[in-house]
Amino acid sequence: MTRLAAAGVGWAIDGRFxxxxxxxALAPASITVLTGENGAGKSSLLDVLAGVRKPARGVVTLxxxxxxxxxxxxxxxxxxxxxxAPGLYLELSALENVQLFRxxxxxxxxxxxxxxxxxxxxxxxxxxNRPVRGFSRGMLQRTGLARxxxxxxxxxxxxxxxxxxxxxxxxxxTRVLQTARDRGATILLxxxxxxxxxxxxxxxxxHLGHVVPPVEA
Amino acid sequence: xxxxxxxxxxxxxxxxxxxxxxxxGFMLLFSLLCVVVFAFGFLREGEAAAEQVPGVLWVTLLFSxxxxxxxxxxxxxxGGTLQLVQRTLAGLHPLLLSKALLQLxxxxxxxxxxxPVVLVFFDAALTRPSLTLAALALGLVGQAMLGALVGALLxxxxxxxxxLPLVLYPLLAPLLIAGVRLTVLAQADAPPEAxxxxxxxxxxxxxxxxxxxxxxxxxxxxx
Amino acid sequence: xxxxSSPRPTGFLALLSxxxxxVFAALYCVAFVAQPDVTLGIVQKIFYFHxxxxxxxxxxxxxxxxxxxxxxxxxxxxVDALAQSAIETGLAFAVMVLTSGPLWARKSWGAWxxxxxxxxxxxxxxxxxxxxxxxRGMAADGTGRKIAAALASLAAPVAYLIHVAVEKWGGTHxxxxxxxGIQSPGMQLTFRVAMFAIxxxxxxxxxxxxxxxxxxxxxxxxxxxxSAQDVRRSRQGGPT
Numbered sequence: 001m002t003r004l005a006a007a008g009v010g011w012a013i014d015g016r017f018x019x020x021x022x023x024x025a026l027a028p029a030s031i032t033v034l035t036g037e038n039g040a041g042k043s044s045l046l047d048v049l050a051g052v053r054k055p056a057r058g059v060v061t062l063x064x065x066x067x068x069x070x071x072x073x074x075x076x077x078x079x080x081x082x083x084x085a086p087g088l089y090l091e092l093s094a095l096e097n098v099q100l101f102r103x104x105x106x107x108x109x110x111x112x113x114x115x116x117x118x119x120x121x122x123x124x125x126x127x128x129n130r131p132v133r134g135f136s137r138g139m140l141q142r143t144g145l146a147r148x149x150x151x152x153x154x155x156x157x158x159x160x161x162x163x164x165x166x167x168x169x170x171x172x173x174t175r176v177l178q179t180a181r182d183r184g185a186t187i188l189l190x191x192x193x194x195x196x197x198x199x200x201x202x203x204x205x206x207h208l209g210h211v212v213p214p215v216e217a
Numbered sequence: 218x219x220x221x222x223x224x225x226x227x228x229x230x231x232x233x234x235x236x237x238x239x240x241x242g243f244m245l246l247f248s249l250l251c252v253v254v255f256a257f258g259f260l261r262e263g264e265a266a267a268e269q270v271p272g273v274l275w276v277t278l279l280f281s282x283x284x285x286x287x288x289x290x291x292x293x294x295x296g297g298t299l300q301l302v303q304r305t306l307a308g309l310h311p312l313l314l315s316k317a318l319l320q321l322x323x324x325x326x327x328x329x330x331x332x333p334v335v336l337v338f339f340d341a342a343l344t345r346p347s348l349t350l351a352a353l354a355l356g357l358v359g360q361a362m363l364g365a366l367v368g369a370l371l372x373x374x375x376x377x378x379x380x381l382p383l384v385l386y387p388l389l390a391p392l393l394i395a396g397v398r399l400t401v402l403a404q405a406d407a408p409p410e411a412x413x414x415x416x417x418x419x420x421x422x423x424x425x426x427x428x429x430x431x432x433x434x435x436x437x438x439x440x
Numbered sequence: 441x442x443x444x445s446s447p448r449p450t451g452f453l454a455l456l457s458x459x460x461x462x463v464f465a466a467l468y469c470v471a472f473v474a475q476p477d478v479t480l481g482i483v484q485k486i487f488y489f490h491x492x493x494x495x496x497x498x499x500x501x502x503x504x505x506x507x508x509x510x511x512x513x514x515x516x517x518x519v520d521a522l523a524q525s526a527i528e529t530g531l532a533f534a535v536m537v538l539t540s541g542p543l544w545a546r547k548s549w550g551a552w553x554x555x556x557x558x559x560x561x562x563x564x565x566x567x568x569x570x571x572x573x574x575x576r577g578m579a580a581d582g583t584g585r586k587i588a589a590a591l592a593s594l595a596a597p598v599a600y601l602i603h604v605a606v607e608k609w610g611g612t613h614x615x616x617x618x619x620x621g622i623q624s625p626g627m628q629l630t631f632r633v634a635m636f637a638i639x640x641x642x643x644x645x646x647x648x649x650x651x652x653x654x655x656x657x658x659x660x661x662x663x664x665x666x667s668a669q670d671v672r673r674s675r676q677g678g679p680t
Contacts, residue, residue, distance in 0.1 A: 366590075367591075370587045370590060370591070371575070371579075371587070373579070373583065374575060374578050374579045374583075374584075374587065375578045375579070376578050380571065380574060380575050380578060383567070383570075383571040383574065384568070384571040384572065384575065384591055386567075387564050387565075387567050387568040387571065387598070388568070388591075388594060388595075388598050390564055390598070390602050390605070391598060391601035391602050391604075391605050394602070394605040394606065394609055395605055398605075398608070398609060414608060415608070418601060418604060418605060418608075421601075422598075422601055425597060429594070433512070433590040433593070433594070434590075436512045436513075436586065436590065437512075437583070437586040437587055437589075437590050
């Protein structure tokens with residue numbers, strides 16, 4: 001069974017194809033780790049898979065339906081992103097950020113649960129209410145992860161999620177990802193971090209604009 | 218739904234603005250500075266200063282409004298949240314609307330604080346305050362809507378600081394011309410028939426912008 | 441393949457020749473057929489090209505605005521190229537109008553520039569068109585086209601409103617708008633020839649620019665296709 005799939009996807013920027021004939025199928029309850037050199041197009045692929053960018057060729061489907069045919073709001077509730085940019089308002093507190101995105105995605109949001117997510121990503125209670133501008137990179141990353149959790153999405157596309165995380169943070173991330181997978185989430189990690197490789201149910205390598213199984217070293 | 222989401226986003230923007238204390242204070246300072254600079258430039262010995270009021274008032278609001286428009290999406294850019302917000306429940310309309318309301322709020326308060334200052338500096342009195350205020354309100358509504366649209370369209374454009382006024386001012390020209398004329402006529406205590414056409418023109422343009430801007434925004438931003 | 445889809449531009453060359461001949465014919469008419477104006481003298485002869493250029497400008501910019509709207513509703517490379525070339529041609533004629541206008545104004549009104557409604561509108565349109573084209577060039581991949589289209593489609597209603605506004609504005613400061621009537625048959629003939637020549641010239645420029653843009657689009661498409669094939673080839677050739 002396939003949740004998110006790409007078929008013959010091509011994507012170009014500045015008049016040059018970066019991704020060519022990408023075929024990819026991600027199953028529910030699975031963690032896929034995507035590696036690839038810098039500039040191989042990992043972030044672009046994540047953008048295309050999230051429906052943020054329209055592929056020049058081919059089609060991306062979620063549960064068999066092309067992303068273009070899915071209502072953008074519904075799509076945002078199904079697919080969550082975590083990028084290089086934290087995706088947070090720097091003047092708002094962690095709590096307010098997660099509350100805002102939760103409320104923007106779910107009309108019937110019960111905002112009391114938000115604290116639970118923040119605790120789940122290991123943010124101490126004293127940090128819940130101060131503006132995230134003062135946060136370290138790792139704390140921003142944790143808050144971003146809480147935003148992903150709160151979105152309730154079942155497809156997670158994470159770009160270098162362990163950036164700035166300390167060892168405890170990476171362990172926590174591992175736990176969070178495993179729990180999400182066990183609940184049925186489809187997770188794609190673009191990463192170079194060896195610490196995250198053992199998580200993978202499946203590994204893919206982006207090389208020369210398409211996805212291949214990795215060469216075993 | 219649209220209103221709820223717009224309110225959510227607007228409240229967020231107000232919080233951000235209150236905490237960063239960034240845009241609004243500078244808008245106000247900048248507008249004061251404009252008035253002073255115009256006084257240097259336009260006032261002549263022996264000429265009635267009051268005659269300059271309509272022009273100074275409108276051009277100052279136009280310039281200080283641009284400062285606000287340029288910073289409308291600053292919070293989104295800093296945190297990388299623009300795309301996230303664009304792809305939420307109701308899509309793009311609440312985003313545009315909340316930014317327009319934010320701009321209107323800032324420019325409206327600036328206007329209310331600026332008006333007495335200009336009147337004092339230029340030794341003038343409002344002959345028909347309600348009319349002048351109505352014209353100013355119509356102008357600011359249009360500026361807010363257009364500013365939110367152009368600001369949203371140009372978020373990722375290089376040299377945005379230069380290009381934004383370059384498109385914004387010609388597009389605002391109808392409101393500026395009509396607004397200044399209305400203020401002049403109101404100060405001269407002109408008969409209502411002379412004013413109707415101008416008011417209609419401003420209201421018409423505002424209505425057009427409110428109707429069309431969300432659609433244009435959505436067409437451009439959709440993937 | 442490339443050859444068959446780009447035939448010799450015979451139609452275009454014919455258009456170019458006819459337009460050039462007509463422009464010379466118009467120049468001849470302006471110089472020798474049209475009598476000098478009774479009150480304004482020889483300067484009035486600017487009128488023939490000035491007014492024609494103004495009409496060409498308005499037509500081009502209106503088309504550009506309308507086509508931009510069409511491109512927003514149903515995106516197509518062809519319509520986009522048509523719209524962009526229309527705006528560019530309109531911009532060229534706006535420059536022509538704003539050069540010939542003040543020359544005429546200096547003699548007939550005694551000032552290089554007056555805030556006369558039509559002059560003001562033309563200046564605003566020139567600025568707007570230039571800004572739209574500028575933004576198009578500055579925006580990243582693909583988005584510039586959409587942004588420019590959105591702004592350009594707003595431009596037509598705005599131009600109308602500016603027109604209404606400056607007319608009303610002008611109304612409070614009465615001014616001599618008519619620089620001189622065209623009374624004699626010679627003048628009328630000249631005006632018709634000049635108008636036709638300029639409009640045909642505008643069409644030629646528009647067509648030329650459109651063809652260039654279409655070629656650019658094709659080159660980009662070909663380059664894009666090659667880049668894809670390049671990637672595919674390197675996969676087969678290189679070590680995996």
